[in-house]
Amino acid sequence: MTPDPALLEEDFLRASGPGGQNVNKLETAVQLRFRAAEAGLSERVWLRLRTLAGRRMTKDGVVVITAQAHRTRERNREDAMARLTELLAEASKPPPPKRRPTKPTRGSQLRRMDSKTKRGTTKALRGKPLSE
Structure with a gap:
């Protein structure tokens, strides 16, 4: 989903960090502003965009x-435009399918209990021998 160019504003500012002689002369950083409230997004996409942003x-x-x-x-x-496009695409994805709860099978329950018993036996055998 590409944003409407009429809703975009670009400002240029000086980037922080190393830049040598150009750091105090050139305004290379970009601040992209997208007026999402005026974009006419659906309620679901708007809420998701608000959460993601x-x-x-x-x-x-x-x-x-x-x-x-x-x-x-x-x-x-x-870079700024690609990040905005990616954010809008993520917000407009359909919601994931609803999770249907499942129960473990009887066999998996038995295998789990059996492995717990074996592990407990192994640990119990590590102790000091009983002195008689």
Whole structure:
């Protein structure tokens, strides 16, 4: 799911970390803002997006993604867009099927109890011998 370009805003800022002479001159970090509240998402997708975004979503329903891993503005812009697209795709996935509780089979219960008995016997034999 690709976001609507009309709902996107890009801001460029100076990236933190090492950068040599360019660190104080170039604004290569990208802060991508997606106005999710105005995107017309379904209730299920909206709730899931809110959960997945966590602290990256503001109270106004704006998802903020900051990318500064790369040295160029273009690579950071692509990285931010890819991360936003991945977040929206994850939010729009259908919910997993409901779990149907099952009971262990009688055979597996017997095997489990048998192994517990054997293990307990092994441990009991490790003790000091009884002195008579």
